[in-house]
Amino acid sequence: MTGLNGKVTSFTTADLADLPRATASLRSGDKATAYEGALLSAVLKEAGVPSGPRLHGKPVASVVVITAADGYRVVLSLAEADASFRDGAIILADRKADGPLAADDGPLRLVIDADKRPERSIRQVVSIKVVPAP
Template sequence: MRPPATQHLHATSTRGGPSAQFRLVGAVARPATYDLAALQALPAASVTVGEHTYTGVRLWDLLDAAGLAPGAGSRREILASYVVATGSDGYRVIVALAEIAPDFGNQPDLVAYAIDGAPLTSGGFARLVVPNDRKGGRHVSNLVSLEVLVAPATR
């Protein structure tokens, strides 16, 4: 028997154009929409990837501020939870919460709003940056949504 299907957010596509906001939804107590001002109001962090330094908000801090929903913040649920990041062109990647949780992988993934001290431009106002991703395939430009999901239990 197959586990029940998980409902996923279908981000509204702007056909790959620059994004001006993104939604944080799913297994969080306080879903929200973020624009540049809202991101800049949060504690800033920086990471260097190759020749560039990105400034933004650590992904874990953003999720923690949104309040991981009951259960999603427990040790067991963190190991079974993930974030789907979607760009305006429909490009999607997955980041496991255990990768970024301070008690586990502590990876400094960032929702960046600046590169080398200048605002992002053609990449939209926000970009998911995964610093230790060797090929950069999980960087998502023109971010339009972050959805926190918990993998369904199997028997």
């Protein structure tokens, strides 16, 4: 994970397990699947990215770029990724509510609870980078 200051922070599965966790549902049509994992906002905060009351001014115009193993990318505004700005959890899921992630889903999957469509749910997350918006 690369923060706004360019500092790279690595997280092990044990590190992520120790962060605040939540459940989020991935919707596809009428079907919803529950996932569990570390809150994205907690991961960002642990990496030194401004959050909560510290997230104001210039950093609000930053974006979070999440990349999958196949190169698929999703972009969220930093404010959108911060739990103090929105309802609904955004998690880095490391398991489904009913068991482990499938090999082609994990080891981490981005799940955005409030999304009505699954297009921003990235499987096999390999990197997260926070950058100023252009």
